[in-house]
Amino acid sequence: MKLRKSGRLLLAAATSLGAGLALTSCSPSNTVDYVYVAASKNNPGQINVYLADSLSGALTQIQESPYPSGGRNPVAMVTSPNGKYLYVVNKDDNNIVQFAIGTDAKIYPQQTCNTPGSAPLAIAVNQSGTFLYVVDQYSPQYPGGPVYSSSNPGPGDVVVYPLNSNQALTGCTPVTQTFVDSSNTTQTATYVPVGMNPTGVSALANGNYVYVSAQNSASSLGEVYAFNVASGGTLSNVAGSPFQAGTSPSSLIAVTSQNGTYLYVTDSLQNQLITFTILSTGALSPNPNGPTKTDTLPFNITVDPRGQYLYVANYNANDISAYAIGSNGTPSAVAGAGTYATGAGPFCVLVEPALGRFVYTANFIDNTVTGFELNPNTGALTSTQNSPYSASGQPTCAAAIPHGNHSLQNVQSTAG
Template identity: 40%
Template sequence: MKLNKPIQLLAISAACLLAASFLAACATLTVDFVYVTSALAAGPNSYGEVDVFEINSESGRMRQIVTSPFPSGGRNPVAEAVSPDEADLYVVNEDDNSIVQFVIGSDGKLYPQNTVNTPGIFPLATAVSGKFLYVVDLYQPLPTCSPASPCSGSVAVLPILDAAQAGALKPPQPADTLGTPVVNTAISASYWPLSLSGGAASDVFVPTAVAVAASGPYVYIAGYDSNTGIGYVFGFVSGSDGTLTSIPGFPLAVGTHPSGIASDASGAYLYVADSTQNLVYGFQINGGALTALSGSPFATGGRPSAILLDANAKYAFVANGQDSNLSVYSVASGNLSRLGTYTTGTQPVAIGIDPSLNQYVYTANFLGNNVSGFQLNSSDGSLINSQFSPSASNANPTAVAAITHGSRKK
């Protein structure tokens, strides 16, 4: 039967509407975008990349978006953070001493906007809280320190400019642009030293991780003394202008080799993973000071590399690098009770959780060259593998961050 032209047009229109409805329904299944940095350690001039995955809200499947991966804007990206409005991604490139700001498109794509240099040498960790980005450098700036003459690390504070502040720059910049580092007036420099006092001249504090507790905000930097093998945590309170003030009683001796640090969403508790003792030390935060929890420390698997709590502080997750698995703990009055352990790719080094549903958990697996995805059962803390997990990434993934699909406020 041959349709006349008006009927043909109606049939085509109906088919197009059906297809559009189907595509719209598919689009709504993307609940989050996950960003995974990869070091791509293939030579001194090899630039890193950022894999971008869209997460299916029903299966948790991680699928790379079109045009992913994106260049990281530097060599050896090791850390990343998301702006408070989830509209920008900050990528820390260790070998270039740089932080690259990417504007995040509505489809999850990355658009490089600005690059700033960190005050110190070899940035290795970062965290965002409110209108500030905190970055930890392995060494204090030249000429004080260098790889040939190492000294203790440092922390710097970079303002995250709002639309008015960024628009007043010349040339004007978009909101979330990083401003000039906050000045430490005590030393007339744009960083705060993380130096150990009262010890030998050879004592060098090697920072490894940073966390910000929302209750202060209090800024905590974990690391160890390369001479004595004693672990420490430095504690600061951040002022409204971003200046840091050391909290009395810090640095605090904690374990031997802190490798990861995290606070719960309320800022009531702080946890420090120790990669040589296979332990997590837990503390209650009291005005910035730390009081050991009654059950602390808590046993982990082999060489824990990262720790993270879910948004409700009901569960804690520890990545065990040596065992290539992820342990899940229930949290009660801050104390941890292990519920189960789940296989990841080889050597997980970072953990993320989806900000939309608080349901999907990811690990970046450094030697596995992939990303493991799990679905969290909020009732009992058990995990099941997301569909088609693990997902391939570029060589040596190092960090993971996520935003809610459709959360952009720009």
């Protein structure tokens, strides 16, 4: 299946204790990560749970897998930085579900929250685990304002949920925000509006800034909205926001690398990767070397824990583009192939967080997960043992936590 221009937005929109928590882990001693892959075909959606082997990178699905996702069409998910929780976005039920992660990799639904707007499609958490960010495709109605939906498209929104000291939701009430609407009226609400057709969200590692990508159909120009994050979770616009980002941004990630702090945005229409330097103010400065070529329909992006390499999932090309992050943030193709074949329709890409040695893609069309071993010296990839691995119908996104004594890394795929 190839996606035409008219189908790209549909792809972006299609794209998250019990006694078991106290049990001693029964996972094999060579398990390095627990990997979670959401699948959207069934109702409710499903979460596939795998053990990742530390030597080969091979994935083994646990016996009880898959689990219900808590709603229809799970399109995005993220793990808490402490590895205790999995947060899943179910787009068609307008909810996010918090799952507790057991010591045996099993997941236990804890809390379900409906978002203020409709059709949530992206999620991120800051590195300190104090705020959860969720993007709705359509913002809710404010007093005197219109009701937005697929039949009456309008701006999206970003919502901030506070997390407690254990990095769990404190309830379903978002942080109260203040913004000026299109009629120049100050509004107080549980969200902040962004542009039309938002696609992704990413928080800077220091927690000071959060970024949202949007495909602004009105202007035919892509945008990135940049927000300052106050200590209580309130958002305010960074000067100059929104920043132009190609024509059809599909995903983004904020990276603190060995060479600086950058924001990378995939442009699915122009088949390119756009690089910005993140300034001390949170503003974005375009890379003077311009965008970098990708393969066809780049959709999702991730970075390795060392901040050296970027990997882009190209949906129509059925492959991954691999890049090294240069001294000024410019991506350059890794030595060798540069692109690596995956299953059909890679929807997202993830570097496992324990060692940063294995890369996985969730392949929407052929219902598989492709695995690669990452060479930390070059960024090159080779297939893992027994790859690809079976998954439930229409895999959309992936997340992972380290298992055992491995240190936690702030690595997650973005979903848009």
